[in-house]
Amino acid sequence: MDESELIRAAQKGDQRAFEQLVRLYDQNVLRLAMNLLRSPEDAKDVYQEAFLRVYKNLHTFRFDCSFHTWLYRIVTNLCLDALRKRKVRREESTVMETGEGALDRMDTLQESRADGNPQRQLLSRQLRERIQSSLEELTPRERTVFSLRHYQGLRLRTIGEMLGTSEEAAKNCLFRATQKMRVALGDFV
Amino acid sequence: MTCDDAKKSMPLFLYGEMSFDEEERLETHIGECRTCADALARDRAMFAALDAAEALPGAELLADCRADLHRNLAGVEPERRSGGFWDRIREGFTVHFHFAPGVGQPLGAMAMLLIGFFAARMLPESLLGSFHGAGVAEASVISRVRDVQPGPSGHVQIVVDETRQRVLTGSLEDQNIQNMLLTAAKDPSDAGVRVESMDLLKNRSQSAQIRQALLYAVQHDTNAGVRLKALDGLKDFADDPETRQALTQVLLKDSNPGVRTQVIDLLIPHHNSDLVGVLQEVISKENNDYIRMRCQKALHEMNASAESY
Numbered sequence: 001m002d003e004s005e006l007i008r009a010a011q012k013g014d015q016r017a018f019e020q021l022v023r024l025y026d027q028n029v030l031r032l033a034m035n036l037l038r039s040p041e042d043a044k045d046v047y048q049e050a051f052l053r054v055y056k057n058l059h060t061f062r063f064d065c066s067f068h069t070w071l072y073r074i075v076t077n078l079c080l081d082a083l084r085k086r087k088v089r090r091e092e093s094t095v096m097e098t099g100e101g102a103l104d105r106m107d108t109l110q111e112s113r114a115d116g117n118p119q120r121q122l123l124s125r126q127l128r129e130r131i132q133s134s135l136e137e138l139t140p141r142e143r144t145v146f147s148l149r150h151y152q153g154l155r156l157r158t159i160g161e162m163l164g165t166s167e168e169a170a171k172n173c174l175f176r177a178t179q180k181m182r183v184a185l186g187d188f189v
Numbered sequence: 190m191t192c193d194d195a196k197k198s199m200p201l202f203l204y205g206e207m208s209f210d211e212e213e214r215l216e217t218h219i220g221e222c223r224t225c226a227d228a229l230a231r232d233r234a235m236f237a238a239l240d241a242a243e244a245l246p247g248a249e250l251l252a253d254c255r256a257d258l259h260r261n262l263a264g265v266e267p268e269r270r271s272g273g274f275w276d277r278i279r280e281g282f283t284v285h286f287h288f289a290p291g292v293g294q295p296l297g298a299m300a301m302l303l304i305g306f307f308a309a310r311m312l313p314e315s316l317l318g319s320f321h322g323a324g325v326a327e328a329s330v331i332s333r334v335r336d337v338q339p340g341p342s343g344h345v346q347i348v349v350d351e352t353r354q355r356v357l358t359g360s361l362e363d364q365n366i367q368n369m370l371l372t373a374a375k376d377p378s379d380a381g382v383r384v385e386s387m388d389l390l391k392n393r394s395q396s397a398q399i400r401q402a403l404l405y406a407v408q409h410d411t412n413a414g415v416r417l418k419a420l421d422g423l424k425d426f427a428d429d430p431e432t433r434q435a436l437t438q439v440l441l442k443d444s445n446p447g448v449r450t451q452v453i454d455l456l457i458p459h460h461n462s463d464l465v466g467v468l469q470e471v472i473s474k475e476n477n478d479y480i481r482m483r484c485q486k487a488l489h490e491m492n493a494s495a496e497s498y
Contacts, residue, residue: 015262016377022258030251034244043246047254048261055265131242149204150236151243156206171201178200178232185235 007067011058018058022051025068028152029075035151036079036143037086038132046082050075065161072154073162076144083140134184142177145170190218195225199232361389371402380412387415391422400426404435413445420451427455437467446477453480457487465493472496 001009001017003024009017029050033043053074061070135143144163148154154162160170195218201207202215219226336348359366367390374386387406394400399422406419416439426432433456440452456464468484472495475481485495 018262019259022255026255027246027251030246030254031243034246038244040246040250044250044254044257048257051258052261052265055262127238128242131239150239156204171206174200174204175197181235181239182232185238186231 003067004063007058007061007063010055011061018055021067025071026051029071032072032075032147032152033079035147036076037082038135042082042086046075046078050078053078069158069162072148073164076148076162080140080144083143130185134181137180137184138177142173142180145173146177146181149174190214192218192222192225195219195222196228199229202229203232203236361393367393367396367399371398374402374406374415380415383410383412383415384418387418387422391418394422394425400432404432407439408435413448416443416445416448417451420448420455424455428459428461433459433461433463437464440467440471446480449475449477449480450483453483453487457483460487460491465491469494469496 001020003021006017006021006024010021026047030043030047033046033050034040037043037046050071054071061067135146138146141163145159148159148162149156156170156174157167160167163170195215198207198211198215202212207215219229336346338346338348340346357366357369361367370386370390373382374390376382376386383406387403390399390402394403403419403422407416407423410416410419420436420439423432423436427436436452436456440449440456443449443452456467465488468488472481472484472488475484488495
């Protein structure tokens with residue numbers, strides 16, 4: 001079944017079709033949530049909430065935009081909410097206390113680029129920490145636009161559509177985000 | 190273009206978000222301005238660093254998310270998209286169970302439900318006799334509205350799936366347990382249950398009934414994990430003509446290279462003249478280098494040509 005057939009079957013209550021539909025997009029959804037929230041637990045929560053919302057509300061999807069855009073609108077809104085709440089709670093640290101001492105949750109993530117070389121691993125870790133702190137300096141909206149453009153490779157026009165704003169506003173947001181990143185990472189790169 | 194304009198547009202340039210003319214103007218400026226060329230190089234380095242620091246979720250996290258979602262979906266009833274009118278009516282109506290004559294399909298479904306209900310009531314005394322004393326625990330009844338149909342005189346018919354959960358325990362040698370596992374091995378709604386059932390059944394392939402189930406799964410199950418388990422169960426029957434015939438079809442038709450590789454592992458040790466034509470056919474259409482190489486090697490050992498004439 002192609003995507004639109006899966007959507008139609010899922011709209012009629014076919015749970016298997018829905019789960020197949022999920023599998024077309026869920027890796028990218030999780031990646032987006034991870035890059036935005038930088039916390040596996042929060043990313044997992046967003047994943048669940050997003051797909052449950054899609055499941056409950058799929059009957060309202062009328063094919064007047066792409067399913068991808070519709071889904072990402074839900075995901076980015078959930079991520080924005082999570083980022084805003086986090087700003088309020090000031091829970092920016094990824095470090096948590098465990099029975100065996102402090103553990104940075106980001107260390108549990110898959111090391112994507114660094115190989116077994118200890119020096120490269122150290123540099124990679126330092127860079128990650130610097131990027132993490134520079135991302136924290138961004139507003140939730142800047143962070144969202146930046147992640148959607150940089151890590152998801154979405155066009156600014158699509159990002160504007162997802163966030164309910166114009167391409168120009170998304171462009172300005174991206175510009176502010178990269179300016180802040182330049183300042184934060186300037187001496188590192 | 191000023192240096193300020195150039196620096197502002199560099200990220201858009203790197204993201205490919207500028208028009209052809211804008212890119213031309215920026216590239217011309219950079220060709221003439223050393224400071225901006227350096228700034229662009231720094232931006233490129235920053236982008237590369239950001240790429241390298243992407244927070245990729247591990248496979249385990251994805252698997253956890255999928256498993257949690259699967260569990261959570263079971264407790265959620267989605268709104269179903271249908272005729273619209275009846276959707277609205279359904280929300281406002283008090284529902285009466287009133288079965289009008291001549292409404293075939295829903296009535297049939299209700300009849301099946303009733304049969305299922307009474308069968309479930311009678312199972313401990315009949316089919317499940319041997320489970321007595323082996324631990325039969327009752328759990329809650331799960332209901333799900335399967336269909337809603339308008340009936341005459343303003344009545345509504347609702348078809349409800351009702352599932353009564355039970356925990357059954359018993360020996361793998363028990364015929365009733367085996368029957369349950371054979372049924373579960375064909376459950377189209379849950380590949381996980383099929384994999385687990387197949388895993389238990391595969392060591393009992395001496396039974397003709399179980400072997401038939403393995404042969405069916407290896408050829409027809411949509412999940413590669415189930416097919417691999419079934420293949421594992423058939424390894425002792427790789428020289429049995431019926432099994433070889435099924436395996437040959439799997440080798441020629443299965444979409445999963447892992448499954449095809451395992452079939453080759455089963456077929457090749459029993460050098461059989463009827464395998465030559467099959468291996469030649471595989472070589473002519475196989476995309477996977479490893480499988481082609483295995484076939485070529487096997488043909489070489491059988492002193493046969495890799496090409497068909």
